[in-house]
Amino acid sequence: MHIEIITIGDEILNGKTLNTNFTYIANLLKKNGYIVNQGLTISDGKKEIETHIKESFERSNLIIVTGGLGPTIDDNTKKYVSQLFDIELEINEDVLKFLKEKFKNLSSIEDQSTYPKSSILLKNEIGSAFGFIIEKNNKSIMFLPGVPEELTNMFEKHAMEYIKKTFVLEKKFFQKKMNIILKEEVEINDFLKPLSTKDIILGIYPNHEIVNITISTYAKNESEANLKIDPIKKIIEEKFKSYTFENSSMEAEIHKLFLDGNKTLSFAESCSGGALSCKITAVAGSSKYFLGSFITYSNELKKNILKVKASTLNEFGAVSLQTVKEMLFGCIDLTNSSYSIAISGVAGPAGGTKDKPVGTVCIAIGDKKDFFLKEFHFQGNRNVIVKRAVSTALGILIRKIKFNKYYEL
Amino acid sequence: MHIEIITIGDEILNGKTLNTNFTYIANLLKKNGYIVNQGLTISDGKKEIETHIKESFERSNLIIVTGGLGPTIDDNTKKYVSQLFDIELEINEDVLKFLKEKFKNLSSIEDQSTYPKSSILLKNEIGSAFGFIIEKNNKSIMFLPGVPEELTNMFEKHAMEYIKKTFVLEKKFFQKKMNIILKEEVEINDFLKPLSTKDIILGIYPNHEIVNITISTYAKNESEANLKIDPIKKIIEEKFKSYTFENSSMEAEIHKLFLDGNKTLSFAESCSGGALSCKITAVAGSSKYFLGSFITYSNELKKNILKVKASTLNEFGAVSLQTVKEMLFGCIDLTNSSYSIAISGVAGPAGGTKDKPVGTVCIAIGDKKDFFLKEFHFQGNRNVIVKRAVSTALGILIRKIKFNKYYEL
Numbered sequence: 137m138h139i140e141i142i143t144i145g146d147e148i149l150n151g152k153t154l155n156t157n158f159t160y161i162a163n164l165l166k167k168n169g170y171i172v173n174q175g176l177t178i179s180d181g182k183k184e185i186e187t188h189i190k191e192s193f194e195r196s197n198l199i200i201v202t203g204g205l206g207p208t209i210d211d212n213t214k215k216y217v218s219q220l221f222d223i224e225l226e227i228n229e230d231v232l233k234f235l236k237e238k239f240k241n242l243s244s245i246e247d248q249s250t251y252p253k254s255s256i257l258l259k260n261e262i263g264s265a266f267g268f269i270i271e272k273n274n275k276s277i278m279f280l281p282g283v284p285e286e287l288t289n290m291f292e293k294h295a296m297e298y299i300k301k302t303f304v305l306e307k308k309f310f311q312k313k314m315n316i317i318l319k320e321e322v323e324i325n326d327f328l329k330p331l332s333t334k335d336i337i338l339g340i341y342p343n344h345e346i347v348n349i350t351i352s353t354y355a356k357n358e359s360e361a362n363l364k365i366d367p368i369k370k371i372i373e374e375k376f377k378s379y380t381f382e383n384s385s386m387e388a389e390i391h392k393l394f395l396d397g398n399k400t401l402s403f404a405e406s407c408s409g410g411a412l413s414c415k416i417t418a419v420a421g422s423s424k425y426f427l428g429s430f431i432t433y434s435n436e437l438k439k440n441i442l443k444v445k446a447s448t449l450n451e452f453g454a455v456s457l458q459t460v461k462e463m464l465f466g467c468i469d470l471t472n473s474s475y476s477i478a479i480s481g482v483a484g485p486a487g488g489t490k491d492k493p494v495g496t497v498c499i500a501i502g503d504k505k506d507f508f509l510k511e512f513h514f515q516g517n518r519n520v521i522v523k524r525a526v527s528t529a530l531g532i533l534i535r536k537i538k539f540n541k542y543y544e545l
Numbered sequence: 546m547h548i549e550i551i552t553i554g555d556e557i558l559n560g561k562t563l564n565t566n567f568t569y570i571a572n573l574l575k576k577n578g579y580i581v582n583q584g585l586t587i588s589d590g591k592k593e594i595e596t597h598i599k600e601s602f603e604r605s606n607l608i609i610v611t612g613g614l615g616p617t618i619d620d621n622t623k624k625y626v627s628q629l630f631d632i633e634l635e636i637n638e639d640v641l642k643f644l645k646e647k648f649k650n651l652s653s654i655e656d657q658s659t660y661p662k663s664s665i666l667l668k669n670e671i672g673s674a675f676g677f678i679i680e681k682n683n684k685s686i687m688f689l690p691g692v693p694e695e696l697t698n699m700f701e702k703h704a705m706e707y708i709k710k711t712f713v714l715e716k717k718f719f720q721k722k723m724n725i726i727l728k729e730e731v732e733i734n735d736f737l738k739p740l741s742t743k744d745i746i747l748g749i750y751p752n753h754e755i756v757n758i759t760i761s762t763y764a765k766n767e768s769e770a771n772l773k774i775d776p777i778k779k780i781i782e783e784k785f786k787s788y789t790f791e792n793s794s795m796e797a798e799i800h801k802l803f804l805d806g807n808k809t810l811s812f813a814e815s816c817s818g819g820a821l822s823c824k825i826t827a828v829a830g831s832s833k834y835f836l837g838s839f840i841t842y843s844n845e846l847k848k849n850i851l852k853v854k855a856s857t858l859n860e861f862g863a864v865s866l867q868t869v870k871e872m873l874f875g876c877i878d879l880t881n882s883s884y885s886i887a888i889s890g891v892a893g894p895a896g897g898t899k900d901k902p903v904g905t906v907c908i909a910i911g912d913k914k915d916f917f918l919k920e921f922h923f924q925g926n927r928n929v930i931v932k933r934a935v936s937t938a939l940g941i942l943i944r945k946i947k948f949n950k951y952y953e954l
Contacts, residue, residue: 409826417818
């Protein structure tokens with residue numbers, strides 16, 4: 137089974153937009169056992185589209201083409217493809233009726249109802265551009281709209297079903313994931329290196345103080361896959377014991393831990409500027425345990441809201457263990473939550489001093505009786521420093537709740 | 546000038562990671578007048594790497610290959626490439642010395658100091674994997690490490706200079722950008738369609754309540770480009786007058802407006818969960834005008850901190866014009882800032898009711914004397930609803946400050 141994804145769009149090629157569609161499709165295919173062999177991004181010119189679809193068609197069983205189906209001025213895919221495969225375009229009356237009911241007077245409604253004759257249509261539940269599939273020589277070329285919300289909805293609800301039905305795999309791709317927090321990549325890598333075999337693919341992806349590990353294999357079914365993957369997974373777990381968690385992300389792990397433990401959470405943020413809250417509230421249902429966050433960017437708010445003493449700020453500065461401790465206590469007083477986190481640091485690029493250079497971040501975690509307090513020094517630009525601070529804080533919180541251990545160096 | 550980017554990495558192909566490196570490189574090239582013609586993502590197998598670099602070398606003047614240079618188990622690019630071009634690998638003594646001083650006992654230090662003979666090295670100021678360039682037949686192949694922080698630093702500081710010096714363009718790509726807020730894509734598209742010419746490329750990119758417009762052309766120099774672009778830009782500006790801004794993002798525009806106007810800003814967030822603050826604090830120097838945000842996810846905090854009346858919450862609910870108005874006033878009382886924004890809504894997927902379905906978001910903006918209050922209904926998933934709410938609120942704030950106009954439907 138050979139799968140290629142072709143992304144059409146000058147906005148990707150000229151660096152305006154990230155290719156999130158590719159990642160979404162590849163990830164959902166992987167979850168269903170399919171691996172994408174190649175990805176190609178090209179401009180929406182006639183020659184490019186024709187040449188590359190033709191070449192890809194020689195190599196592939198399934199081609200997924202994204203982009204170029206909308207009503208805007210730079211969308212031409214449908215026209216070029218009908219010429220390339222010599223299939224007439226015709227108005228699909230069902231689509232025409234559906235679009236007329238949904239969008240009333242949209243000027244491009246006839247264009248948007250026109251598809252290559254006898255292609256299989258994929259319903260667009262959000263926008264006006266339906267997807268379509270051309271089948272030829274036991275191969276399939278699938279065309280999807282480029283707007284991410286439309287594409288993801290269409291792919292999940294209609295396209296994936298088609299692929300599973302049409303391309304039944306003898307051996308599927310299976311993967312298990314683990315995360316290791318607060319450990320160096322080098323240490324993890326040195327340990328994992330000898331565990332890799334012909335049949336087991338190990339992936340190591342450092343991601344701002346977390347290292348994501350993937351253990352993958354091809355197998356006929358899940359139980360065969362488990363037989364291969366689980367022994368390796370156990371070895372890694374035993375080595376890194378209280379530094380591991382299995383959920384796909386820290387926020388998902390925290391979600392589980394707080395729901396299971398019936399605990400509540402609140403934050404006092406300064407340099408992280410809402411990034412900590414954002415991560416937690418991105419998870420649906422987080423309102424069950426997350427009470428809120430005080431983003432006290434100014435010293436005035438640190439004093440007025442969190443009751444950080446003026447003398448503390450004067451003597452030790454806003455980025456200090458003393459200040460984050462008072463921020464933590466203030467946050468607990470205001471929310472009465474089971475756990476709180478306070479973060480204050482110098483995210484840069486300005487604001488660094490000799491004593492507290494850019495990257496200095498003080499973190500306090502816990503409750504009034506049992507709390508963790510530490511000054512960290514993170515590398516990277518403003519955005520990376522904030523990410524590292526957030527990951528470190530959440531990693532320490534996970535360890536505390538799961539293993540009743542704070543972070544030791 | 547034909548440029549291709551080849552991304553090596555299973556983590557991109559299997560949908561684990563977004564290809565941010567591609568977007569970064571393509572964007573910086575564009576700013577220097579170069580347009581990427583094609584992007585290819587392949588796995589790190591020997592055959593794939595060899596075949597595709599060879600094919601790409603036939604078509605291109607410059608190939609940029611990212612990934613596969615690090616010390617981890619799945620990095621092999623360097624080895625395959627030296628075989629492909631029949632160039633010996635040798636230890637570079639300068640790199641060896643540099644890495645020994647920087648990383649002391651790193652186990653892979655000899656591996657990381659080994660490069661194809663007489664290739665041009667690109668210094669890695671963050672990690673251990675240097676980049677390198679192989680020149681052959683007046684063509685260049687550049688190899689960069691896959692870790693985004695290392696790649697961006699290396700590309701900006703060393704690689705871009707090499708490209709500008711080596712490939713001098715007769716005609717460069719020039720682009721101007723505009724943003725239109727709070728207008729429908731269809732209306733914008735219908736107006737822009739007739740403005741497109743052979744020489745002027747118009748791009749329209751809807752992006753959660755903002756529509757980004759690009760006006761591009763190829764020209765010998767900037768003044769020639771301006772002669773072509775500016776008349777078109779003026780026509781668009783005149784049509785959409787008080788709905789346009791020029792900065793690359795809303796947060797950049799707000800940064801400018803607040804610094805210029807010597808104003809201060811604060812937020813009271815509920816469903817946006819810190820996303821509003823995050824956007825603003827991502828801009829370096831935002832602490833000069835951004836005071837902070839109260840993320841009152843729980844009703845208790847809405848009452849205790851923002852002084853929303855219990856009777857208001859009981860009678861109208863947390864998602865209501867009455868509640869956001871009191872959140873706004875509470876926020877102003879606590880911060881005394883020039884402008885505040887309050888947001889409360891149902892981001893979903895749960896929590897919707899018949900009266901207030903998922904996507905209902907109430908927004909209040911302004912100060913106590915002059916404020917805007919409106920209930921919106923956004924489409925999309927949790928993440929998209931939050932993005933739309935944030936963009937809408939910031940768009941309205943920009944219009945208010947720039948044109949002294951709130952949003953009219």
